[in-house]
Amino acid sequence: MTLTEQLYWGGAALIVLWLVAFGLALAATRNGVVTPGPATQEIGADPEPPGVVSLLGNHWRGVEHAAAATLLDLAARGFVELRQPGNDPARSTVHVTGAGRAAPGLTPYEQRVLDRVTARAVNGGAPIGAIAFRDDKRAAAWNAALRQEIVAEARLRGLSRYRFPLLLSRALMASGFVPGVLFAAAVVMGGHSVRGAVLIGAAPGGALTFLLGKALGERATPKGLERAGHWAGLRAWLTAHEDFPQLPPASVAVWDRYLAYGTALGVTSLTGRLLGFDSGDRRRVWSSYGGTWRPVRIRYPRLRPGFGCSTSGLLQFAAAAGVVAAGLCAFAVLRQPDWTVAAHAQSGGSLRRPGLVLSAGWVGSALLGLVVAGKFRRWTLVLAFLAMMPGNFVSGSHGWFVDAAAHKGPLPVELAAIAAFGALAAYFLALAFLERREPDTITGEVLRMESRKGKRAARFLVLDEGTTDLTTAWALPAASQGIATGAQVRLRVSRGTRTVRSAELVRSAMPEGDRVKAPKQGASS
Known part of the structure; x- marks a missing residue:
């Protein structure tokens, strides 16, 4: 075995060893089992905030509904007020109180939620639907920062910790690039370029680092497992109330902090859905432009x-539609019955089958239009080939394709297509004329x-x-x-x-x- 081969085999062996070590690390750092406590309505004298409870209730994997639960908790503590003017909970409004404008001693993620509400309720109040973001990236960044702040609070309370110790994660990350070094050395010794060596050497390190990054997260501490069991008992008590899942946000005035904890634990489905801090409904957005809040569809x-087209683009599309209409018209007028032969008079591979001749004329007209429109791509030929298959596989001396090929003049379907593409060409020309205004x-x-x-x-x-x-x-x-x-x-x-x-x-x-x-x-x- 040459030295180059030894380097390749050595790199492969190191990858296997790394995967084994990674698997053992995952097994050793699995999250503990939460033992639910008895059903209880006790929250405690100094309970964890609902945002932190959402992390515990989701087994340290996420903070779903944490923002909504935090907003309800702020309402229960008097920093904001939720009102429902009618029978529709979706029409509820949120208002910042005098205490909320001062709001001393809030955690960073509580302050983040309050800031979002304050920013939207600038004119005394806002619909709860207006809390949602209008931009996907903005919503993702805001929620990612919220999760980091909740995780930091959970660590501060001794409820959560890194899944991998810092030394272990650094060792796995560093060792993940060692196989790539061996591969790169083997590539250079094999007479290949340095650029190829860098690419091949970086590939295993990048893949292993990606696996490590997906595994990094939070896991429970012994205290965290104990507290998660307590909150599981509260979830059982809240679930026993049949009407609790459908409570509206304004019912926080009656249920106090229980509604916030129920939302954090996933019990209140209606409230969690209405109080969304995500990108919201893309087809229905609340707007205050003009002085009053209203939903805009x-x-x-x-x-x-022609949507978004320039004048030159409209003229190009008009020409393409006109070419398709003209091509179909010419094919329909010039077509003769003797262009085709009956299937029984020729071999099965004849190019003069009625179905194949008709399909070729129609598909050819469409391809000409795509070329003029500048939309011809490599995969277009594949679609054209598939479009001709129904006519190509038709056999026998009777059938629609045979009767259509024997028909003199344009077929009804051809007349409809010619009229449609002609109207489309006129439409694009009209738009191009209007663009001059x-x-x-x-x-x-x-x-x-x-x-x-x-x-x-x-x-x-x-x-x-x-x-x-x-x-x-x-x-x-x-x-x-x-x-x-x-x-x-x-x-x-x-x-x-x-x-x-x-x-x-x-x-x-x-x-x-x-x-x-x-x-x-x-x-x-």
């Missing part, structure tokens, strides 16, 4: 022809922004102009910068294609995290 024109100017607040497939595709921009409760998304060019959800903007738009031609910032959005900054001392009013 959103439509996304995903299938609208002066763009309209509108002003409003950006409710949502969503990306679409493809780096060059225009993004969805949802604008609330303050005049209607139903709005349709605009197409914002992918290269546009400086616009964020919550900002007030002035847009110059083309209504035919619903395209944003230019955007001017009127008022910036609230900074990330929605932290409400206190005014500086001595600042002028």
